[in-house]
Each structure stands twice: as structure tokens, then as C-alpha cells.
Amino acid sequence: MIHKLETGGHGVSDPEVEEAFRTVLRWIGEDPERDGLRETPNRLKRAFREYFAGYDEDPEQVLRKTFSEVDGYDEMIVLRGVTFESHCEHHVAPIIGRAWVGYIPDKRVVGISKLARVVEIFAKRLQIQERLTAQIANTIEDVLKPQGVAVVVKAAHHCMISRGVHKRGADLVTSRMLGVFRDSPVTRGEFLSLVNADRTE
Ligand SMILES: Nc1nc2c(ncn2[C@@H]2O[C@H](COP(=O)(O)OP(=O)(O)OP(=O)(O)O)[C@@H](O)[C@H]2O)c(=O)[nH]1
Numbered sequence: 001m002i003h004k005l006e007t008g009g010h011g012v013s014d015p016e017v018e019e020a021f022r023t024v025l026r027w028i029g030e031d032p033e034r035d036g037l038r039e040t041p042n043r044l045k046r047a048f049r050e051y052f053a054g055y056d057e058d059p060e061q062v063l064r065k066t067f068s069e070v071d072g073y074d075e076m077i078v079l080r081g082v083t084f085e086s087h088c089e090h091h092v093a094p095i096i097g098r099a100w101v102g103y104i105p106d107k108r109v110v111g112i113s114k115l116a117r118v119v120e121i122f123a124k125r126l127q128i129q130e131r132l133t134a135q136i137a138n139t140i141e142d143v144l145k146p147q148g149v150a151v152v153v154k155a156a157h158h159c160m161i162s163r164g165v166h167k168r169g170a171d172l173v174t175s176r177m178l179g180v181f182r183d184s185p186v187t188r189g190e191f192l193s194l195v196n197a198d199r200t201e
């Protein structure tokens with residue numbers, strides 16, 4: 001897990017954000033001073049700090065530590081079924097899903113947890129799924145300069161479940177293929193068969 005932020009706020013003080021949450025509670029018809037709600041603005045602030053911890057983390061930095069003693073390993077590396085929780089930028093509703101992250105290295109490999117950390121950092125920002133998918137792939141491409149990168153993301157969007165069109169069970173699938181995954185149908189096919197064989201969903 002990403003460490004909890006100790007500072008943050010980005011120019012907004014703790015009392016200011018708690019007052020904003022109190023205003024929302026009043027707006028829905030609640031009494032923010034009643035016993036059960038008195039600490040809720042503070043809890044909401046701490047929850048938001050966790051949901052959006054990705055703004056104060058640098059995903060490129062996470063990938064900078066690499067290993068080169070891999071005896072010429074140049075096959076596909078795939079981390080499957082990385083769980084994440086994000087929030088959509090339109091409704092601030094949860095996006096709950098998994099990511100499959102693959103790459104074919106060029107001399108250097110990265111610790112596998114770092115791939116999951118990159119997913120985590122971009123997920124913990126306001127997102128749309130297409131951008132989340134592209135950001136994960138582009139960052140791996142930019143820092144590791146591998147032969148190729150492939151990312152598939154599948155997620156349920158709670159703005160389509162608990163509000164709006166009210167559709168449970170529909171998930172959105174997005175992908176971004178770079179380098180050999182884009183150019184070679186065989187390589188892409190091998191990656192997608194590893195994604196499709198994964199029953200962790
Ligand atoms: N492409 C894409 N759309 C998303 C994502 N998350 C939420 N949306 C959609 O963003 C759209 C925002 O549409 P608007 O019409 O501006 O908002 P709205 O009136 O609340 O729309 P409804 O959800 O249909 O009630 C909705 O269709 C959402 O389903 C995402 O990750 N990618």
C-alpha cells in the first residue's frame with residue numbers, strides 16, 4: 001500500500017475542508033452537530049486523503065530502481081489481476097477493478113510490486129478509465145523503455161450502479177498496447193490469452 005500522506009491539502013486547511021463537508025451534510029438535510037455525525041467531516045477528510053493519495057506520489061520515481069542481471073531474459077512479463085479502487089472524475093463515484101500489466105524488457109526489469117504501485121498511484125486520483133489505462137502504459141514505456149507494454153483494465157463504475165442508469169454487472173474493458181504489443185498480433189494475442197485465462201475477476 002501507498003503510505004498515508006502526512007501533509008497535503010494543497011493550500012486548503014483542515015478546518016476549511018471539514019467545513020465544506022459539514023455544508024454538504026446540511027444540504028442533504030442532516031444535522032452535522034448530532035452525535036453520530038460530529039466526527040464525520042473529519043472522517044471524510046481522512047477518507048479523501050486516502051482515496052486521493054496518488055496526487056502526492058511520483059509514479060516515474062517508483063520505476064527507477066531496476067535490475068539488469070537477468071541473464072538475457074527477454075520474454076513477456078505479466079502481472080495479472082492487480083486490484084484497484086479509483087474514483088470517476090464526473091461523479092466522484094468508486095471505480096472498482098483490476099489491471100493486467102505486461103511488458104517485454106530490454107535488458108532491465110523492474111521489481112513486480114512496482115508495477116502494482118504504478119497502478120495504485122494513478123488509481124488514487126480522479127480518473128476516467130481510458131486515461132488510467134494510458135497513464136499506466138505510458139509511464140512504464142517512458143521509464144523502462146522496454147520492447148513493448150500492454151495494459152488491460154476491467155472495472156465496474158459505481159456512477160452507473162448506485163445512480164444514473166443503475167446497471168449492475170456491466171464492466172468496462174480498456175486497453176493500451178505499445179511497441180511490439182501494438183506491432184505484432186502474435187505478441188498481443190499471447191498477452192490477451194494470459195488475460196483471458198485469468199479467472200481472478
Ligand atoms: N468514457 C468514460 N466515461 C465514464 C467513465 N466514468 C464515468 N463515465 C461516464 O461519464 C459520463 C458523464 O456524462 P454526463 O452526461 O456529463 O453526466 P450525467 O448527466 O451524470 O450522466 P449519467 O451518468 O448518464 O446520468 C457518463 O456517461 C458516465 O457513465 C470512464 O471512466 N470513461
Ligand SMILES: [Zn+2]
Binds near residue numbers: 159
Ligand atoms: Zn462517474
